[in-house]
Amino acid sequence: DKTQNPKPITIIQSTKMAFETLLSPLKVGSITLKNRVMMGSMHTGLEEHPDGSSRLAAFYAERARGGVGLIVTGGFAPNAAGRVFEEGAELVAEDQLDFHQPIVEAVNGNGGKIVWQILHTGRYGLLENCVAPSPITAPINFYRPKELTHEEILQTIEDFVRCSKLAQKAGYDGVEIMGSEGYLINQFIAKCTNKRSDDWGGSYENRISFPLRIVERVREESGEDFLIIFRLSCLDLVEDGSSFEEVAELGQRVEEAGASLINTGIGWHEARIPTIAMMVPRAAFSWITGRLRPHLNIPIVTSNRINDPYVAESLLRDGLADMVSMARPFLADENFVNKTAEGRPEEINTCIACNQACLDHIFKMETATCLVNPRAGHETELNYETASIPKSIAVIGAGPAGMTAAYISAMRGHRVTLFDRRPELGGQINLAVKIPGKQEFFETLRFYRVMLEKYGVELKLGQTVDAETLNSGTFDLVVLATGVKPRELELDGIDHPKVLSYLDVLDKERVVGQKVAVIGAGGIGIDVAHYLTAQTPFSGEVPEYLQGYGILDSEKALALRKPKKREVTVLQRSADKIGKRLGKTTGWAHIQTLKSHGVQLLPGATYLKIDDSGLHLRVALKKGEEPKDIVFEVDNVIVAAGQESRRELETSLRKAGFDVHVIGGAKAALGLDAKTAISDGAELAAKL
Ligand code: FAD
Numbered sequence: 001d002k003t004q005n006p007k008p009i010t011i012i013q014s015t016k017m018a019f020e021t022l023l024s025p026l027k028v029g030s031i032t033l034k035n036r037v038m039m040g041s042m043h044t045g046l047e048e049h050p051d052g053s054s055r056l057a058a059f060y061a062e063r064a065r066g067g068v069g070l071i072v073t074g075g076f077a078p079n080a081a082g083r084v085f086e087e088g089a090e091l092v093a094e095d096q097l098d099f100h101q102p103i104v105e106a107v108n109g110n111g112g113k114i115v116w117q118i119l120h121t122g123r124y125g126l127l128e129n130c131v132a133p134s135p136i137t138a139p140i141n142f143y144r145p146k147e148l149t150h151e152e153i154l155q156t157i158e159d160f161v162r163c164s165k166l167a168q169k170a171g172y173d174g175v176e177i178m179g180s181e182g183y184l185i186n187q188f189i190a191k192c193t194n195k196r197s198d199d200w201g202g203s204y205e206n207r208i209s210f211p212l213r214i215v216e217r218v219r220e221e222s223g224e225d226f227l228i229i230f231r232l233s234c235l236d237l238v239e240d241g242s243s244f245e246e247v248a249e250l251g252q253r254v255e256e257a258g259a260s261l262i263n264t265g266i267g268w269h270e271a272r273i274p275t276i277a278m279m280v281p282r283a284a285f286s287w288i289t290g291r292l293r294p295h296l297n298i299p300i301v302t303s304n305r306i307n308d309p310y311v312a313e314s315l316l317r318d319g320l321a322d323m324v325s326m327a328r329p330f331l332a333d334e335n336f337v338n339k340t341a342e343g344r345p346e347e348i349n350t351c352i353a354c355n356q357a358c359l360d361h362i363f364k365m366e367t368a369t370c371l372v373n374p375r376a377g378h379e380t381e382l383n384y385e386t387a388s389i390p391k392s393i394a395v396i397g398a399g400p401a402g403m404t405a406a407y408i409s410a411m412r413g414h415r416v417t418l419f420d421r422r423p424e425l426g427g428q429i430n431l432a433v434k435i436p437g438k439q440e441f442f443e444t445l446r447f448y449r450v451m452l453e454k455y456g457v458e459l460k461l462g463q464t465v466d467a468e469t470l471n472s473g474t475f476d477l478v479v480l481a482t483g484v485k486p487r488e489l490e491l492d493g494i495d496h497p498k499v500l501s502y503l504d505v506l507d508k509e510r511v512v513g514q515k516v517a518v519i520g521a522g523g524i525g526i527d528v529a530h531y532l533t534a535q536t537p538f539s540g541e542v543p544e545y546l547q548g549y550g551i552l553d554s555e556k557a558l559a560l561r562k563p564k565k566r567e568v569t570v571l572q573r574s575a576d577k578i579g580k581r582l583g584k585t586t587g588w589a590h591i592q593t594l595k596s597h598g599v600q601l602l603p604g605a606t607y608l609k610i611d612d613s614g615l616h617l618r619v620a621l622k623k624g625e626e627p628k629d630i631v632f633e634v635d636n637v638i639v640a641a642g643q644e645s646r647r648e649l650e651t652s653l654r655k656a657g658f659d660v661h662v663i664g665g666a667k668a669a670l671g672l673d674a675k676t677a678i679s680d681g682a683e684l685a686a687k688l
């Protein structure tokens, strides 16, 4: 239901504000949670790892110690057909409880509460034998699901019950029944995936009997003191999904069936509307939780793109929910709640919703971690212990690699001086924040500024370092984090005045013409195209001003208000689809945005020369056509054709006798991003 206008959210700005609502206890059934912060369910990949039990125990224990009110585990399947993939985690037998008891003990031992998520993937399972209410293949899967028989449906309900009983036996405080994001339960509820003509399909009443029966049976078997959370899909964001009235009815019926708490789910995995990416505004979907709340008597949890305690507190104060779920923010900072409660929210390492190290890792079958916190998921391996011998360290370059190495080294007890030739901290992050939808990187800059100050790192900004500048007696070792420079393109006419580099555009903010070709379709090329097409050439007030003084009549002023969009073409040498190498979970959304801005994307280009008439190249303008020689009559050619390490200093520093450690872009430019830069800095600093 997109017709209802969301209520504007009060944003509380004062740092003095106590987060009293967020930190107040919440009674759920017979259990009292110490605050209203839930760590939402996240599959970390450790669920299937050989050391998964001990690593998850350490992972969750740190979050429990960090003060979170309630933890929800990653999803485990109630039977083989419900797994995420062949080796996917399931809980079907008592002998699997050994995996879980250490997790429960670790959380309870640190004052936390933990519930277990039961997730049946249905037609999303990457399994040859995946099942669904009807045999309709999901757009994001290649396996056609088998239609469940009546007997199999009854058995699946009992499998949920068995799974819940096992979770209770392991000591979990409750279960979360995953009824959203387009998984099996959702597939029963929605018309688009349930075409059955028996008692489980047809009318809404029939379609919701599967989830209602599960909740009833789980409650029957678990007794009153066990938490049952139902994750309810409040917005399906797919055609023929549930209406708001249907969602509200299901919420009420789930409550009657015995649920203790409703959690909000937004958007099926196959939906083509971004729901958790950085470009999604904070708390963009909490209005729907707020709309549902008056229909229920049990508490309701809001979720999606909430990463900040001020926003979380505001949502509760505005009555949009009783509790706030944040998942990725607990990868970014295990101490989110304690920092909030202790009045130091500025120290929170904020999740920037990039998905680069969490969801993108899961899709690559790698352990989830976090771009801004490489310790996440690696609590047993990467630790920042106090240094036995404090050293004096010079870090050259205050990009993410250098800032990370500097603050962690200082936190460990070293004396650290951080140099940058620029007057500000942040390196290329200062360019990233200029891209529309990437403003969350400002939080990363804030976090580093606060950490560097907290741990007493001496800042020497505006100082270009060379071997002479560094006094060899002063430092025991040098960390070289000087980043990258643009790779130069060898092309006839590359010195033509039409040619700009991405640094000219983003850093020097040079004027760019109306028609533009961008050479290079990596992350930065795509970002440049986004930056150029999102810009409005003049302020929205100009037409009113001109009209007010009679300089233009209203018709002409109106025409001005719709300035002609910049015409941008993004080119790449490789014949691969443009965007293929962007992040799995967000790349599609970036490409979708560019297309909506009219950006042309052309792979397989051979660049010939640049002259007064523009960019000469050989390319196929349409898929399947033969490439031909053409001239793009553009005002500017912007080069974003990769980067090279900036590590010239290394040799002279070594010659001068310094012990040099090279990290981040200075070490390797290929495949560089903030994730590799930060993890490089952290791994080095942990060892120094
Ligand atoms: P840099 O950030 O380049 O920092 C190096 C620093 O060293 C600079 O501040 C420089 O001034 C300083 N320096 C160099 N030489 C000297 C010297 N001799 N003396 C003193 N100081 C010196 N990555 C992501 O993961 N996700 C994104 O969404 C993302 N978006 C981006 C968008 C844009 C537009 C750009 C340009 C980059 C983006 N990146 C993104 C990439 C990311 O910012 C870089 O990979 C990362 O900043 C590299 O970190 P670094 O510390 O190695 O180097």
Ligand code: SF4
Pocket (backbone or CB within 6 Å): 328, 329, 331, 332, 350, 351, 352, 353, 354, 355, 356, 357, 358, 359, 369, 370, 371, 372, 373
């Ligand atoms: Fe958040 Fe990005 Fe970390 Fe994922 S990798 S938790 S999205 S900051």
